[in-house]
Amino acid sequence: MRSLLALFAAAVPAFASAQPVSVTFPNPLSRSRNYYMNAQSAPIIIRADRIVDGKGNVIQGGDVVVENGKIVRIDKTASGTPTYDLKGYTLLPGLIDAHAHLSWYFNRQGRYHTRADGDTPVESMLSMAANAYATLMAGFTTIQSPGDPEDKDLREWIASGGVPGPRVLTSLSPFNNERMEPDTLRALVRQRKTQGADVIKIFASKSIRDGGAQTMSDAQLSALCGEAKAQGMRTMVHAHSSESIKASVNAGCNQIEHGVFANDEVLKLMADKGVYFDPQVCLVFRNYLDNRAKYEGIGNYNEAGFAAMEKALPLAAAMYKRAIHTPGLKVIFGTDAVAGAHGRNAEELVCRVKDGGQSPLDAITSATSLTAESMHLGNEIGAIALGLQADIIAVRGDPTKDITTLRNVQFVMKGGKVYKNEP
Numbered sequence: 001m002r003s004l005l006a007l008f009a010a011a012v013p014a015f016a017s018a019q020p021v022s023v024t025f026p027n028p029l030s031r032s033r034n035y036y037m038n039a040q041s042a043p044i045i046i047r048a049d050r051i052v053d054g055k056g057n058v059i060q061g062g063d064v065v066v067e068n069g070k071i072v073r074i075d076k077t078a079s080g081t082p083t084y085d086l087k088g089y090t091l092l093p094g095l096i097d098a099h100a101h102l103s104w105y106f107n108r109q110g111r112y113h114t115r116a117d118g119d120t121p122v123e124s125m126l127s128m129a130a131n132a133y134a135t136l137m138a139g140f141t142t143i144q145s146p147g148d149p150e151d152k153d154l155r156e157w158i159a160s161g162g163v164p165g166p167r168v169l170t171s172l173s174p175f176n177n178e179r180m181e182p183d184t185l186r187a188l189v190r191q192r193k194t195q196g197a198d199v200i201k202i203f204a205s206k207s208i209r210d211g212g213a214q215t216m217s218d219a220q221l222s223a224l225c226g227e228a229k230a231q232g233m234r235t236m237v238h239a240h241s242s243e244s245i246k247a248s249v250n251a252g253c254n255q256i257e258h259g260v261f262a263n264d265e266v267l268k269l270m271a272d273k274g275v276y277f278d279p280q281v282c283l284v285f286r287n288y289l290d291n292r293a294k295y296e297g298i299g300n301y302n303e304a305g306f307a308a309m310e311k312a313l314p315l316a317a318a319m320y321k322r323a324i325h326t327p328g329l330k331v332i333f334g335t336d337a338v339a340g341a342h343g344r345n346a347e348e349l350v351c352r353v354k355d356g357g358q359s360p361l362d363a364i365t366s367a368t369s370l371t372a373e374s375m376h377l378g379n380e381i382g383a384i385a386l387g388l389q390a391d392i393i394a395v396r397g398d399p400t401k402d403i404t405t406l407r408n409v410q411f412v413m414k415g416g417k418v419y420k421n422e423p
């Protein structure tokens with residue numbers, strides 16, 4: 001009840017004050033603290049065989065102690081009576097997906113949902129909530145959605161504690177209009193900020209199904225990423241071709257998505273400019289191919305589109321290998337989860353190791369502390385470390401030896417609250 005009241009107070013600030021009040025959320029995590037960090041008093045002790053801290057270290061044995069939603073102690077030698085005794089398990093920070101589309105789902109006809117399929121807003125929102133729940137149960141405690149206007153309500157309701165799901169950051173509507181003047185784009189970036197976006201999402205190239213060539217001009221990209229920077233906002237850019245990546249980096253954008261056709265020159269350029277790179281090795285392509293009948297015939301989900309995605313699989317794996325071997329390049333974790341992939345996000349981690357040649361420990365670091373850093377949340381989430389939010393998951397066995405253990409996350413804590421404990 002307390003959290004419900006807090007939610008309404010925040011949702012209708014005009015009732016509480018005669019003056020118009022603007023509500024902005026500079027730090028997405030402050031929402032969850034305000035709304036639902038409850039009055040948990042007794043410390044929670046979680047004991048497991050080992051702790052993977054998300055920063056590249058493995059601690060053998062020990063306890064993690066949680067109080068008031070935060071990690072307050074990491075005891076290398078177990079002491080005291082554990083609240084959760086996870087013998088045979090490994091603790092990790094909650095996983096983070098920098099690119100997940102919670103609003104994508106299959107409708108009751110078993111087809112990819114589009115705005116014209118007759119589903120009601122209620123059906124769509126419940127489907128989103130189900131996607132959020134599946135994602136949290138899979139061990140992902142934070143996601144970034146690029147993006148949909150509906151994300152905003154889901155973000156707030158999850159933050160209130162009323163709906164179970166990962167912390168949500170969203171771009172709200174992305175920018176993909178290639179005909180807009182730079183001044184118009186700048187104004188729309190400011191509007192998106194006012195609307196409550198956490199990040200600006202831009203399409204600088206076509207879809208992989210349409211060849212991936214550059215769409216936005218250099219001037220448009222400069223307007224978007226320049227204005228976002230001036231407004232203190234991050235930018236993430238869909239870009240497949242090397243020229244679209246180069247244009248985006250030179251325009252001052254912060255993060256590049258996908259990059260199936262990235263050559264060595266642009267990989268190095270991203271590294272030199274400190275631009276985060278969020279490539280995908282397999283899940284997004286395989287999910288479309290596995291669910292072909294549910295997508296086929298809608299938009300660019302046609303014969304040529306599916307052929308392009310089939311061709312992308314080996315290209316993406318080869319590019320990923322070059323990316324992780326590019327000195328200084330910050331390769332973060334994003335799945336581009338769409339309908340059919342929610343809750344299977346960890347499959348992308350398995351591919352990164354098996355097809356992309358990354359070590360399991362590096363893949364885990366990427367999907368935790370490095371992705372948190374890309375969101376400017378490195379001091380809040382992404383590691384099992386003192387003072388951070390208690391976003392902690394557990395898997396049986398040792399994920400640094402067998403990455404497939406992450407397919408079965410059996411314990412999920414977010415902000416000190418246990419959402420799953422199914423050993």
Ligand SMILES: [Zn+2]
Nearest residue numbers: 099101146336
């Ligand atoms: Zn996407």
